[in-house]
Amino acid sequence: TLQVAMGFALLSSLYGDFMQAVGASVRIFALLDRKPDIFVPSNPLILSSLTGEIEFKNVSFTYPSRPETQVLKGMSFRVEPGQVVALVGPSGGGKSTVVSLIERFYDPNEGEILIGGCDLKLLDLTWFRQQVAMVSQEPTLFACSIKENIAYGREASMDEILEAAKQANAHEFVLQFEQGYDTLVGERGVRLSGGQKQRIAIARALIMNPSLLLLDEATSALDAESEYLVQEAVERAMKGRTVIVIAHRLSTVRSAHKVIVIDRGHIAEMGTHEELLAQHGVYKKLVLRQLTAGQPTRNEDEEKPGDLS
Ligand code: ATP
DSSP, X not given: OHHHHHHHHHHHHHTTOHHHHHHHHHHHHHHHHHGGGSOOOSSOBOOSOXXXXXXXXXXXXXXXXXXXXXXXXXXXXXXXXXXEEEEEOSTTSSHHHHHHHHTTSSOOSEEEEEEXXXXXXXXXXXXHHHXXXXXXXXXXOOSSBHHHHHHTTSOOOHHHXXXXXXXXXOHHHHHTSTTGGGOBBSTTSBOOOHHHXXXXXXXXXXXXXXXXXXXXXXXXXXXXXXXXXXXXXXXXXXXXXXXXXXXXXXXXXXXXXXXXXXXXXXXXXXXXXXXXXXXTSHHHHHHHHHHHHSOTTSOGGGSOOOOOO
16 A cells, blocks of 8 residues: 555656645545445445444454554443433543444444444445534534535535524624625635634534434633533534533533443443442542542532543
């Protein structure tokens, strides 16, 4: 793969545009590197509905680029439809990897991931991805209008865009731009704050009306108002759907139906916040560390999460 990519870079650079070649080779490298990682079924399945029921059955995973390190080791857990499941644990434990496997960027090396009882590998990937929305900590916005960024991936009417933006607490700041929803973002357009980008990403997720919402809760500090508006939007987006959240806020884990503590590729503990506190184990240590790191004068729920990871 590397040779092909480098060969391509070399060839193109002979034509003089080396920088373009580097860009192209990186893209080709990414494509070649990713494609063989997932299985393509001959008769991809489409389910009549996606309820959000997920089961990891003894899932092990090693990144193809790091064959010496097994990142997930025989992981099993269930997510019931409509549940909010929080993933917590030390940095590097495997939380993001679990989410990447659900998004199907990779397939497990061992075990299986069942979606509504059906092996994820057998599902039609395009259909599946339409049912799943991801809101990451640092969402990618495209160099086009705010309207197009929200509608991305869907043919949405202006009414739908407005409704999603309102739900996501984005409408007001968008209207403050002279060109409103036609405002360009990115290098040639306006620069948005972290909190504004997250609210656009939440609007984008809402417009998909996904059965399954994947969330990577922000750790980076937002100003208090922005944090409140983002959190309120996230809570609206979570309503009525199955949610898997990489959680950093204590309030999120406390209200989750299930907390899964992931440590070095294993599930260290699993249960509700109260059940896990009663175990006096890793989770309790994580929570105590967060609380003692916080400001004692403020209400626990208002704390910046400290970091559960
Ligand atoms: P954090 O809280 O820091 O985001 P995490 O619990 O989400 O951590 P992962 O990001 O899933 O953990 O990482 C688990 C392990 O997999 C780490 O050792 C990490 O270095 C490795 N890893 C993550 N992504 C990749 C990748 N794309 N290629 C190779 N190794 C990776």
